[in-house]
Amino acid sequence: xxxxxxxxxxxxxxxxxxxxxxxxxxxxxxxxxxxxxxxxxxxxxxxxxxxxxxxxxxxxxxxxxxxxxxxxxxxxxxxxxxxxxxxxxxxxxxxxxxxxxxxxxxxxxxxxxxxxxxxxxxxxxxxxxxxxxxxxxxxxxxxxxxxxxxxxxxxxxxxxxxxxxxxxxxxxxxxxxxxxxxxxxxxxxxxxxxxxxxxxxxxxxxxxxxxxxxxxxxxxxxxxxxxxxxxxxxxxxxxxxxxxxxxxxxxxxxxxxxxxxxxxxxxxxxxxxxxxxxxxxxxxxxxxxxxxxxxxxxxxxxxxxxxxxxxxxxxxxxxxxxxxxxxxxxxxxxxxxxxxxxxxxxxxxxxxx
Amino acid sequence: xxxxxxxxxxxxxxxxxxxxxxxxxxxxxxxxxxxxxxxxxxxxxxxxxxxxxxxxxxxxxxxxxxxxxxxxxxxxxxxxxxxxxxxxxxxxxxxxxxxxxxxxxxxxxxxxxxxxxxxxxxxxxxxxxxxxxxxxxxxxxxxxxxxxxxxxxxxxxxxxxxxxxxxxxxxxxx
Numbered sequence: 001x002x003x004x005x006x007x008x009x010x011x012x013x014x015x016x017x018x019x020x021x022x023x024x025x026x027x028x029x030x031x032x033x034x035x036x037x038x039x040x041x042x043x044x045x046x047x048x049x050x051x052x053x054x055x056x057x058x059x060x061x062x063x064x065x066x067x068x069x070x071x072x073x074x075x076x077x078x079x080x081x082x083x084x085x086x087x088x089x090x091x092x093x094x095x096x097x098x099x100x101x102x103x104x105x106x107x108x109x110x111x112x113x114x115x116x117x118x119x120x121x122x123x124x125x126x127x128x129x130x131x132x133x134x135x136x137x138x139x140x141x142x143x144x145x146x147x148x149x150x151x152x153x154x155x156x157x158x159x160x161x162x163x164x165x166x167x168x169x170x171x172x173x174x175x176x177x178x179x180x181x182x183x184x185x186x187x188x189x190x191x192x193x194x195x196x197x198x199x200x201x202x203x204x205x206x207x208x209x210x211x212x213x214x215x216x217x218x219x220x221x222x223x224x225x226x227x228x229x230x231x232x233x234x235x236x237x238x239x240x241x242x243x244x245x246x247x248x249x250x251x252x253x254x255x256x257x258x259x260x261x262x263x264x265x266x267x268x269x270x271x272x273x274x275x276x277x278x279x280x281x282x283x284x285x286x287x288x289x290x291x292x293x294x295x296x297x298x299x300x301x302x303x304x305x306x307x308x309x310x311x312x313x314x315x316x317x318x319x320x321x322x323x324x325x326x327x328x329x330x331x332x333x334x335x336x337x338x339x340x341x342x343x344x345x346x347x348x349x350x351x352x353x
Numbered sequence: 354x355x356x357x358x359x360x361x362x363x364x365x366x367x368x369x370x371x372x373x374x375x376x377x378x379x380x381x382x383x384x385x386x387x388x389x390x391x392x393x394x395x396x397x398x399x400x401x402x403x404x405x406x407x408x409x410x411x412x413x414x415x416x417x418x419x420x421x422x423x424x425x426x427x428x429x430x431x432x433x434x435x436x437x438x439x440x441x442x443x444x445x446x447x448x449x450x451x452x453x454x455x456x457x458x459x460x461x462x463x464x465x466x467x468x469x470x471x472x473x474x475x476x477x478x479x480x481x482x483x484x485x486x487x488x489x490x491x492x493x494x495x496x497x498x499x500x501x502x503x504x505x506x507x508x509x510x511x512x513x514x515x516x517x518x519x520x521x522x523x524x525x526x527x
């Protein structure tokens with residue numbers, strides 16, 4: 001019984017930070033792009049005299065989307081049309097079940113792991129969920145009874161399939177080094193700065209980031225959506241259903257950032273911090289277990305936010321790929337490079353392992 | 354025999370990309386450096402302004418429009434005005450020059466005799482249909498009396514009806 005309560009609380013906490021961060025990203029996107037381009041950005045939404053540097057824009061957007069007409073196209077598949085955004089957002093959220101935000105928390109003499117599902121196949125779980133998200137996109141395109149939406153859905157599907165291969169193959173290098181599919185174990189294995197993925201797998205990092213960006217369907221890989229000019233798979237969506245697709249994008253961004261953090265930057269690891277305190281250059285500085293947990297959780301979120309910032313920076317700096325360039329990059333460059341990565345990892349493991 | 358035609362071909366001077374540039378990643382990093390530098394510089398200025406320090410320096414080029422206006426060039430053509438004499442009557446003598454030259458034909462003048470025998474006529478009514486006006490400024494050029502100018506600095510001209518866009522002598526005299 002206690003286990004159920006603990007899990008429920010963990011689910012609540014995870015939903016809280018993921019959803020809040022997701023909606024906060026809509027504000028971050030506007031503001032960061034504005035600041036990068038010497039503009040000010042959305043700052044007019046107000047409650048009385050308070051403007052809160054545009055933070056009310058999130059609420060304004062949500063209210064607008066909820067009050068908009070929910071329109072289903074004539075001849076469209078009513079069931080799939082409603083199901084598609086739900087599928088998208090559901091699988092995006094499901095992935096967070098295995099994302100650890102910290103090692104464990106000591107409450108009442110009990111070690112509570114700070115992850116909802118402690119799974120031996122966590123990485124496969126995330127990848128499965130990411131693959132299932134394609135269904136949301138394809139359903140959306142198929143059920144809209146619109147040729148452009150259909151094409152957009154297929155484009156998105158093809159892109160996600162193509163990059164998922166690189167995405168999966170890149171991970172193999174990490175699996176060879178850390179020898180585990182459990183995200184918690186993988187983070188524990190990165191217990192010193194020199195064992196972080198970025199040091200051991202620099203090529204893998206670049207490949208993973210690129211493929212991850214393509215997975216999120218954001219610039220420079222936003223061909224399926226192209227908010228401003230390309231007609232994407234969600235043309236026939238309005239109101240909160242469209243909002244859910246947008247939210248999925250942001251959730252995916254968070255997921256990819258979290259995965260980059262976990263795979264390449266030691267997840268919740270703080271440099272030099274062990275379970276009983278800091279160990280550096282022969283010295284020792286004791287830290288109580290509670291503070292260790294707090295430091296680790298803040299470390300994870302700090303890294304996560306840094307990567308969200310970086311991806312946002314990339315999204316607002318680079319122009320969009322053409323579709324043939326996208327496919328060429330995916331199949332002719334990234335895939336061979338990720339295979340080369342496996343080969344090089346094997347070679348290094350054979351020499352020094 | 355047909356005359357030989359010599360065609361001059363110009364070769365575009367396109368620099369071939371080096372391998373370093375084709376490797377993509379270094380160039381992307383170079384681009385990101387620029388945008389990131391803008392971001393951090395601006396955010397630094399914004400935060401400094403938030404604490405009320407050095408508020409003259411701004412992190413953005415934006416003009417917050419309704420509250421804040423861009424300075425207009427003195428030459429810019431804005432809403433017309435009819436220049437007054439010293440006694441407050443319009444300087445216009447209803448010579449119809451502006452009405453004649455107007456390419457959009459948006460000026461309608463009805464003249465009448467001026468009570469002062471030294472001045473021949475005065476406008477009984479002087480209407481400009483701003484919904485039709487193209488703001489070319491030819492009326493200002495044509496006016497022999499310097500009676501019409503376009504220097505009010507008013508750019509927001511709007512009305513709820515077409516009739517509302519017709520400005521009469523009362524609104525134009527300022």
